[in-house]
Amino acid sequence: MKWQTCYTLDSFLKKGEQLAKQCEVITFDLFDTLLVRRIHDPDLVKPSVARFVANKAQRNGLDWTWPQVQTLRDEIEAGQRQETGKRFEDHEACYPQFMGELLKQIFQKKADADLLSEVTDYELMMENSMLVPRAEVVEWLSALHAQGKKIYVLSDVYLPASHLKRLIEHAGFLDSVDEVISSADSFLAKASGLAFPLLKDRYHLHYESWLHVGDNPFSDGLRPSEKGIKALVLRDSSEKFRKAVVKRYYNYSQGQPFWKGRTVQQLMLPMEKESNAFSPMRVYGYNVLAPLLAGFLQGVAEDCLRQGIKRLYFFSREGWMLKKVWDEIVPFLFPELPVPETSYLYVSRMALAGASCAHQGLIRQNADIVFLPTGNRDFRDVCRVFSLKPEGFTEILHRFDLQVDTVLSDHHEGYLPQNIQQFHRLLEDDEFQVEVKRQTTDANKALQLYLQEQSFFEHEHVALVDIGWLGTIQRFFFEAVNHRKETPRCQGYLLGATRGIEYPTTHKNCIHGMLYDRDRFNLAGSTILYAQDLFEEACRAPHPTLNGYQLTPEGFTLVFREQHDATGKAEKEQDEFYKELQEGIKEGSRQYGIAASILGFKYKDIQPWLHYLLVSRLAFPKADEVATIRHKHHLDDFHGHHSPSNKKIKGRKALWDNSRNMLRWNPLLRLKFFLRLIRDRLRE
Template identity: 55%
Template sequence: MIITQHHSISTLVQEGRALAAAADTVSFDLFDTLLIRRIHDPDMVKPAVARYLSSRAARMGISKTWPYILKLRNAFEKEQRQETGLRFADQEARYPDYMGRVIEAVFGPQNDDRLLQELTDYELSLENAVLVPRVELAAWLKELKTQGKRLLIVSDIYLPASHLERLVAHAGLLEHVDAVVSSADTFLAKASGIAFPLLKERFGLRYDRWLHVGDNPISDGLRPQEHGITALVLRDGREKLRKSLAKRYCEYSLSQHFYRGRALQQLMLPLEAENISRHPLYVQGFNVFAPLFAGFIQGVAEHCLRSDIRRIYFFSREGWLFEQIWNEVAPRVFAGAELPKVSYLYVSRMALAPASCAHAGLDREHADIVFLPAGNRDFRDVCRVFGLQAEPFTPYLAKHELTQETVLSPAHEGFLMKNRIRFNEMLEEEEGFQAEVRRQTLPANQALLRYLEEQDFFQQTDVALVDIGWLGTIQRFLHRAIAHRKDAPRCHGLLFGASRGIPYPETPRNQLRGMVYDRDRFDAAASAMLANLDLFEEICRAPHPTLNAYRLADNEAGYELVFRRSDDAAAKAEQAHSEQFRPLQEGILAGAKQYGTAAALLGFTFAELKPWLNYLLLTRLAFPKTSEIEAIRQQQHLDDFHGQHQTQVPLTGNGLWERSAFALRWQPFLRTELFFRQIRMRLKGF
């Protein structure tokens, strides 16, 4: 018997249209015909479901590993198939039956089906996440519906028809078909051919007026033709190649950690109708920055679950995007686990700096931070950063032979070391200078504490503070502002990258850790992010202006968040740049969603994905193409911490991302030279 096979959808649909003219009924296979999976093996869903059950069990104090649960599932499914094989021609299984047994084996006898329903919902959500409709076949199915054909979807699978209907509905096809039929309901399948007489009787069909479309030469070709049903079989070579690539990367990943990230990104790729023309920045966000940021968020979640941290605060303007990425990644990757509660905290260096002095004063270490940016020069910059009025300090300055304009930064002309020594001596005056500092900054501290109390900050024993990086200045100021309170929680700073340009004052109650890069843990590849730190801030920038201050309100318990003006030239330039980067953020969020699904299926940890993240940093930050630099090169970076004074030291760097397009294209070995220069700096401890 000759089976009609087509190696492209277009030719199959073309012939199908001609054959359908003589048919009253058209039936379609579901998987690998109407819908394709991102994964090469349908069983890849099972370990993720086992991890979900293991996490649910752990929350109830039951210790069952996911491999044990997966083994139970496979054993119970096999047993049911053997039992049905004794009564029916097909060795079929039914999901609710054997998964109900798994639940009882793990959790004990159940009084209701609530847990089974939750488990089913999770597995079907995973299936929906990996299933994509074939565009041409879906369009043809809808066309057939308008012609008045009876349309059936028929599948040999362990999921009952009621479950399949949810998958078909998610694909947008349920309203166009008359029925969805599964072998799990009758244990009679297409594979033996018995399903076709059953359908004929159930729906009153005629074999000679019936067209069946599927992808299996036996179940969808030979068996229906044995009953006189016209059959078309799809043998899509391009789809087979895609699956073989995914399979190859997954096999490589078993022994080589580098390929774990590559396998993950293979599963993230858009398919069919998703694969449309996109803005180049969207593509860059999806392929490069989404894995970097989503991997970082996965690492944050792992750290919090491991350390039993139950509350996460996303920091500063970058935290706005990180919270959205968390919502896409964490619930998918850690389904079943009790994740920490998360919220976004309005903070900034400028707002926290005054509040940090209200009880601890302004010591030399924190005054030195002011002069890290080369644009800051004198005492007026100290006052600007720490929210101080300069005039009340005039007597203290005069006592130490200083003025508001005395140069205190070695980056500026007129600097004398003796003046810096005098300044440091002034900082040691507790009764005079420091008392005035505390008096002026106390209202900012009180407003901050009211804000934090409203955010339930002091009700926690441990909090994770998630930020982009780099020096940890925001966390430094925040912890200093709250350290006097007995109910201050332990602060666990989790940064995308910790460049640690200045030592961080770590204690058991105030710790800082760079997840993707940390200068204290040498990682040459990850240090590539130092080539352009500002770029990450610009990419992640929130749509709202930066926070300038915490201010007490008129009412007794109130406070106000004071944001930077959004109508000056600098702010408008920043807004225009953010608008330009909007496609980049859209790509990041779309990629994060796909990352969450792929990571849940593959089960790789952040540490196992780290080699691939390092590869992305190295290739896109240290060795990018000239076109990539020109597309996302820094254009507008607003830094209120940085003063406006002109300096002897050039304010612009001489790194790769500041070079001209001519140098980037025509200067041989430029990228290699600058990368190894950076490595030498790391080895020297800078």
């Protein structure tokens, strides 16, 4: 009997329906028939398991690298196949046997059943992450099962049936399968044709009412046909095309660093039923922001491991999304490695600015930060930022010929140079500083209680993660607790560090921009400056900002901003607007973690592609992209509400501020802004 071959899924299903009508038993091949792999080569899952085993060995004080583990696995597996070949026609291997042997050779006496089970769980988790059920074939299988046909899954693979059942269960169709048979259990495979008589005898089947379905012309076509079983082979050109694309990217990534990140993105792409139509917002989150944020956090985690940092705090509110991304990628990227424990810390510039003055007073560098945003103008803004009550300073200000509304910012009309000089003299005044400290002491005490609750002072070295840009949150944060001798060394990680004002770097307190840092020349990375607000809004938590820390009789309480005013409503509207974007980021991050783990790429490997994403999406975006993604509201309590004089703000329009028509029809617009960016960077 000649088997039948179909070259498209539609014709395969049609033919399958016809043949199944005459049969009571249908056996399905598993891999590439019911389950398809994201990666072109199934062996690429193995190195990630080797890394897992090597990490575990290193934690146990054993000096093993992952290539050594992989080589040993290959040797043991090959040895087992040779041994099996002496007794059986098929040269099969059985995973629990060769993996057990591998672990025994590496871990010696420490290799037990629990260890094997742990490694197996990890291998199956990685397999599951790479396998996707072929939707239409699985639907057909379920329909056949519902018609009362006997359904068996038959596979030539080193995983025993018990493991295959876990893969099928994860794919969601174990209920529709009567039994799973693997060549790893019997060493009788489809390749030799011996698996079919085994099944016939074990389940009392008849060849004439039996249909076998698979993808291999030899094992799934010729062999069952020889026995008189009807056989149907699917050779799906679309699937071959998909795998050819993956293979091409993978091969190029081995020689050209640029393609590494693109290969990760290729493996991130959804398949089969995962591939639904989504809003452009979600697509942007999945394909653009997820790799950028996940790459950033991969870099942070790698640096923490290098420095031996055991605790990491995500600063609110952008840290909310960053923590979610971290939680998605870390289980895949850093199994068995001592990555830091994480917490989400409620902080804000406004809440910390006041608390930072309790011990050191209001220092000049901090006071000058107030006047960086053009919306701040006078001493009232200083008081608003540092949570001070202006009434307490009326007499002191009078001594320095200042008033609460004297213009102190050169962005505003009415500014006189002597005003700021007087203001700087005011900062030297003891009486002024005493009043500042008096007003901010309670907030500082409450902050310390909060940090104690968060175990902050129990570590020697902590990582602080935020989106960017000046590092003012960490600056105020560190200054608020620096007086305590148990304050840990604070290593700050920012998505981008613009350093608009010099950061007071010391051994105990420093920041590091991952994608962009003004201290290191990085032209591509600096394109992040095109749309800083996009990253802030995309990562922002859907809860109000923190206004301050307050002492209470029971200890302390966190005071959040009310959301009933226009600003609060605008913030809620923005949250709703970016909800889909955030969903896309979360989904994409998980896939990023899986893909980067399978490929074994580090942050440095993926960095060129991340730079490309920044340049292509921020500096050379499509007009529709900007119009769709551009945030509706960006709110910052740090900024005051004063309008600067037009002369001062003239010429600051950014590319992303241009209209859709301007972006669409002006061919040189992007280039003009990019040349301006180059000029600015060179001037720095």
